Amino acid sequence: MSAPAAFLLRFALPVGIGAALLYAATLSLDPYSLTILQFVGINVILAVSLNITNGFTGLFSLGHPAFMTIGGYVTAILTMPATRKTAMLRDLPSILAAHEWPFAASLTAGGLVAALAAVIVGIPVLRLRGHYLAVATLGLIFIVQSFAVNLPGITRGALGLAGLPPVTNVWWVYLVLVLTLLTCWRVKHSSLGRTMLAIRENELAAASLGVKVARTRVLSFALGAFFAGVAGGLWAHLVTLIAPGSFSILLGFQLIVMVVLGGTGSIAGAAIAAVVLTLSTEWLRPIEEAAGLFGASQIIVAVGVILVLIFRPSGLFGTAEPNVFGAFARRRRHAQSTP
Amino acid sequence: MTGAYLLSQIVNGLVLGAMYALIAIGFSMIYGIVRLINFAHGDIFAVGAFAALGSIAIAALPFPLAVLVVLLAGALVGLLVERAAFRPMRGAPQVTGFIASLAVAIILENLAVMTITAQPRTFAIPAWLGALVPLGSISVRVVDIAIIVLALVLTAALVGFVRFTRTGMAMRATAENYGVARLMGINIDRMIALAFAIGSALAAVAGLMWGAKYGQISPLMGTVPGLKAFVAAVIGGVGSISGAVLGGFVLGLAEVLFVGLLPSEFSAFRNAFVFAALILVLLVMPNGLIGKSTETRA
Amino acid sequence: MRNWISGLAAVAAAGLLSTAFILPGAAQDKEPINVAALYNLTSGGLSSLDAPSFNGMKLKAKMINDAGGILGGRKIEITAIDTKNDTRETATAAQRAVAIKGLVAGIGQSDSTFALAAAPLFQSAGIPFVTSGATSPDLPDMVGDQMFLVPFGDDVQAHAMAEYAYNTLGLRNVAIWTDNAMDYTTGLTRYFTERFTQLGGKVALEDVYMTTDQDFSALVSRLQSTTGVDAVFASSGPDTAGIIVKQIREAGITLPILAGDGFDTDLVLSVPGEALAKDVYFTTHAYAGIETGPAQEFRAAYQAEYNTAPENAFAALGYDAMGLVADAITRAGSTEPAAVSKALAETKAYEGVTGTVAFPEGKRVPNKPVAIIKVGGGKMNFETTVTPKG
Known part of the structure; x- marks a missing residue:
């Protein structure tokens, strides 16, 4: 699959079908279901991008909510009408305050700033391994939240930025989703992706073969952060609000669960787990409300997670990609799953 | 800034540190033996607080008996959690246990919220615990002294147990190397369960002390102290009991002095400071203050 | 229980x-x-x-x-x-x-x-x-x-408390503690400061914390070492209300504590206990005490x-x-x-x-109308009602 043409063809058909389905959805679904559809898409973006960091490279990061917060705030500040900005955000540099950016540019900027933050944080933090990295990235969530709360001149403090233009729609979400999948797929099946997997499997061996371990780690961390930042921007303009507590540790946990359930390193696995978990929480909700047992749905999901971990510890797909995509494209390729 | 001010802040830090230390010991023991960051540890701390409330306020047990109940309750929940969530997935990648512990934390928190609501509750203590004792230029409460003393006594007892008893040695052997310990005839299941029981019991006592000091508890009270105790364990050197205690005191002191010595607008950054300190310590001293460097942290 | x-x-x-x-x-x-x-x-x-x-x-x-x-x-x-x-x-x-x-x-x-x-x-x-x-x-x-x-609105209750503090209680210099993690509390502080300084009062010390904080010892020590403070305005939600009163009083600080409706919780009485829960004034919705x-x-x-x-x-x-x-x-x-x-x-x-x-x-x-409640003697005592000018 080196030829870009063949690669695009593999994606063109599913994307076309997907677009048609989405169009049908926009015509037939009520606003609530459409919103859920968008959150499903955003969660897939998040899970799949977290999979670059956690799945491919084996860095156990919980920091996605931190990057979403950064990306969300940057995007929100950029798209906000200039008149409101100057009134509400006193400490904003005048270059930012005077202009109002288009959504695509704002999203990209949000992603880039998140990625930049990931590089700055990543260079020292990625020297840590396993659990240590997990807790350090968890700490990052607290640190970012503290700044969001305590810099009211830029973030409006605890209140958050409300009344953002509701520009996120199904098309934006799924466009970014396709781009994310495409990027992940290409990365995974490129030399970079193999480098990442090599680091995950045996860092010393990879280093001895000349792999630049530190650089690759930071790169994969930043790549994941970029998409988290973009997803944060999409999220903020879907909810039309971003507050310091918008993206919590709980969300970080849910994302990790998606990656692990899907099979660490499997793009399709992460995507499917994201869809299933997002929808099942929605479906459990009416039951919980009818019974008046608020909190029951979270318990059910958590118990389910433990059961899957016990009975299927390598997740649904391991590192492999199931053949659904191949079948979908009617072009079954054989050696697509990585060793 | 006067000397008395500094002194009082140091005492504040030590008391906070003593509680971090007790929670951190459990983290450290469990990590040392199964390489698991037990995220549910903070919730066991909350369980301890509620067990204390139940035995003091509802069952009206005398204070020493209440401490015993709290220890048992903590140990029991710890064992239950180990049995239900961690034993079945032993041998799986580290990350698996970590996620399982997050899931257990969510289950415990939601169960608590569903049954006893998230409302904070008053935790009343005997009046003598609240009395002020003059100590040089400052005055300290009895409960503060009790917390520090209790933390030190429990630590000493635990260190003695691990160092000098056969069971303690078996635990250390298990922590050192599973396989070899098993070959030597050590029942590693029992050792792991014991680590969970002791660690959880100490966290539960910390919950009791937290309630006694601040007078208010809630089912979600464990999250932040739990995470900070983990930071303390890392600062001290994960896997080492005395390291966890040292880390607890260092962190408590650092946190209070951060708030106390810097201008007040920095006060709200105290959690950010704690985690920034964690990252810093890990970079400068990856094995913590007195941790061993036997393993690559992979 | x-x-x-x-x-x-x-x-x-x-x-x-x-x-x-x-x-x-x-x-x-x-x-x-x-x-x-x-x-x-x-x-x-x-x-x-x-x-x-x-x-x-x-x-x-x-x-x-x-x-x-x-x-x-x-x-x-x-x-x-x-x-x-x-x-x-x-x-x-x-x-x-x-x-x-x-x-x-x-x-x-x-x-x-x-x-x-x-x-x-x-x-x-x-x-x-x-x-x-x-x-x-x-x-x-x-x-x-x-x-x-x-x-x-918070402006109404904060102004009411500022006026009550300045005019009725005769307080001139306050220390303010604010929960920075809530919009409610930051707003309350802003409105209180606005009216209190307008009346001629001074803010002697400002300290901030986050809702999840439970250890206020460092803030208490700072308050204790600050001279010329007549009262503390604690801009807090209910979860930290009782703890704040307890920790301030336990340190032996007897200054009046002022607050908004976040203090309207039984925790303000029960957490510090009857002996310590005194000289606390807060504004609330006018049902308390009626x-x-x-x-x-x-x-x-x-x-x-x-x-x-x-x-x-x-x-x-x-x-x-x-x-x-x-x-x-x-x-x-x-x-x-x-x-x-x-x-x-x-x-x-x-x-x-x-x-x-x-x-x-x-x-x-x-x-x-805004009710002003004074805590003391193990009870919430209704002091007065202030009806803002419409």
Whole structure:
């Protein structure tokens, strides 16, 4: 699959079908279901991008909510009408305050700033391994939240930025989703992706073969952060609000669960787990409300997670990609799953 | 800034540190033996607080008996959690246990919220615990002294147990190397369960002390102290009991002095400071203050 | 302490109740009136405000239904959605709510950030959203003409406290502690400072903390070492209210403590204990200290229903929010959201538990009296009522 043409063809058909389905959805679904559809898409973006960091490279990061917060705030500040900005955000540099950016540019900027933050944080933090990295990235969530709360001149403090233009729609979400999948797929099946997997499997061996371990780690961390930042921007303009507590540790946990359930390193696995978990929480909700047992749905999901971990510890797909995509494209390729 | 001010802040830090230390010991023991960051540890701390409330306020047990109940309750929940969530997935990648512990934390928190609501509750203590004792230029409460003393006594007892008893040695052997310990005839299941029981019991006592000091508890009270105790364990050197205690005191002191010595607008950054300190310590001293460097942290 | 049992009982009762609400009642032939409740019932700090509010709201609906309903016997049916302390959940909950067929109004939330996550969706659906506890006076301006507040705005209570502190208590220099993690508390501090300095008072020390903080020892020591302070204004939510009083008093500091309605919780009395809970003044919704009329009726009903006294003022506010909406429906004589919204805006004198609600022309924040409570002798003692100039 080196030829870009063949690669695009593999994606063109599913994307076309997907677009048609989405169009049908926009015509037939009520606003609530459409919103859920968008959150499903955003969660897939998040899970799949977290999979670059956690799945491919084996860095156990919980920091996605931190990057979403950064990306969300940057995007929100950029798209906000200039008149409101100057009134509400006193400490904003005048270059930012005077202009109002288009959504695509704002999203990209949000992603880039998140990625930049990931590089700055990543260079020292990625020297840590396993659990240590997990807790350090968890700490990052607290640190970012503290700044969001305590810099009211830029973030409006605890209140958050409300009344953002509701520009996120199904098309934006799924466009970014396709781009994310495409990027992940290409990365995974490129030399970079193999480098990442090599680091995950045996860092010393990879280093001895000349792999630049530190650089690759930071790169994969930043790549994941970029998409988290973009997803944060999409999220903020879907909810039309971003507050310091918008993206919590709980969300970080849910994302990790998606990656692990899907099979660490499997793009399709992460995507499917994201869809299933997002929808099942929605479906459990009416039951919980009818019974008046608020909190029951979270318990059910958590118990389910433990059961899957016990009975299927390598997740649904391991590192492999199931053949659904191949079948979908009617072009079954054989050696697509990585060793 | 006067000397008395500094002194009082140091005492504040030590008391906070003593509680971090007790929670951190459990983290450290469990990590040392199964390489698991037990995220549910903070919730066991909350369980301890509620067990204390139940035995003091509802069952009206005398204070020493209440401490015993709290220890048992903590140990029991710890064992239950180990049995239900961690034993079945032993041998799986580290990350698996970590996620399982997050899931257990969510289950415990939601169960608590569903049954006893998230409302904070008053935790009343005997009046003598609240009395002020003059100590040089400052005055300290009895409960503060009790917390520090209790933390030190429990630590000493635990260190003695691990160092000098056969069971303690078996635990250390298990922590050192599973396989070899098993070959030597050590029942590693029992050792792991014991680590969970002791660690959880100490966290539960910390919950009791937290309630006694601040007078208010809630089912979600464990999250932040739990995470900070983990930071303390890392600062001290994960896997080492005395390291966890040292880390607890260092962190408590650092946190209070951060708030106390810097201008007040920095006060709200105290959690950010704690985690920034964690990252810093890990970079400068990856094995913590007195941790061993036997393993690559992979 | 029978709270565990009563907690379980409440959960069970809530379960039965909401099943009763959602399943079509057997004897109920008339079309129900749909109202949505959006509250943070689980996960996190706000549930200690939101859960009592929701209970108050359910209680009022039950009382109305038991008394034969409104609009000629139609029953109120509440659809409750847990917003899980999460703005995303809140926004989707709002979307689900407005999609409910025949929804008349939404009620809920005790924090401005969350109200702002829900209300705009009601606004664009043209359905009124009545917040029972969010007190930022700017909310209606930020959201639009479907946004209504049941409580007074924070400006009103903070100004009332500033005036009371300066004029009545004769305080001149205050230290201010602010919970930076809540919009409510930062707003309260801003309005208090504004009026207090305008009157000629000074702020001698400003300190900040976060809602999850429980150890205030460092702040207490700083307060102790600051000279020339006459009082502390503690801008705090209910979760930290009792702890703050306890820790300040235990250090031997006897300065008066001033606060807003976040202090209207039993924790202020019980956490420090009777001996230490004194010289605390706070503003609240005018039901505290009133032993007669709707306030007393509400307290008794709440006790009977949930086997506990109202946890804080938010229970009364939830009760009033439901009552206010029912009153507007009755006055509108219709369940058309537009008509109800118009009737809400025209509310001139709704007798609530927390005072008489009246919306001034073009404003959707009520002019309500502010009660000032002094804590002492193991009791909340009603001091005076301040009615802001409208």
